[in-house]
Amino acid sequence: MPARIPVPRTLPRLASGVAVLALGLGGLTACGGSSDAGSSSAASSTSASAPSSSSVAASSSSGEAEAEKITATEADFSIKLDEDSLKAGTYTITVVNNGSATHDLAVEEDGTTKAKSDKIGPGQSTTLTVDLDAGQYVFYCSVGNHRAMGMELTVQVS
Numbered sequence: 741m742p743a744r745i746p747v748p749r750t751l752p753r754l755a756s757g758v759a760v761l762a763l764g765l766g767g768l769t770a771c772g773g774s775s776d777a778g779s780s781s782a783a784s785s786t787s788a789s790a791p792s793s794s795s796v797a798a799s800s801s802s803g804e805a806e807a808e809k810i811t812a813t814e815a816d817f818s819i820k821l822d823e824d825s826l827k828a829g830t831y832t833i834t835v836v837n838n839g840s841a842t843h844d845l846a847v848e849e850d851g852t853t854k855a856k857s858d859k860i861g862p863g864q865s866t867t868l869t870v871d872l873d874a875g876q877y878v879f880y881c882s883v884g885n886h887r888a889m890g891m892e893l894t895v896q897v898s
């Protein structure tokens with residue numbers, strides 16, 4: 741009567757208490773531009789009176805990024821942009837009217853107009869500053885039925 745005791749070949753391992761923590765920290769927007777700020781102390785303007793018409797801009801000093809400059813060229817009836825891939829950030833858009841009608845430039849996000857330039861006549865230009873997050877926008881002219889006539893441009897911001 742051979743009493744074979746089956747010996748398990750796998751030795752019990754000591755499971756050391758290793759806890760694997762998956763830190764899912766993502767999506768934090770980091771400003772990529774490492775600009776040397778604080779070296780322009782030579783121009784110390786002594787303007788004590790702030791214009792009262794400016795909105796309350798007492799935000800924190802974390803947003804020191806310079807505005808990107810792009811140009812939107814308008815004609816009768818089209819809008820062209822000199823950049824075709826935009827990254828999220830602050831943009832100062834120079835609007836140039838090369839047409840013969842009055843135009844403006846509006847920036848729409850999800851059906852809501854979030855910024856609009858002054859109306860400019862033929863040959864004039866103006867600027868419009870807008871913060872663009874990642875997403876889809878429509879640049880269009882809000883004058884008359886110009887948008888329906890082709891003055892709109894879908895802009896993708898990544």
Ligand SMILES: [Cu+2]
Pocket residue numbers: 841842843844881882883886891
């Ligand atoms: Cu127009």
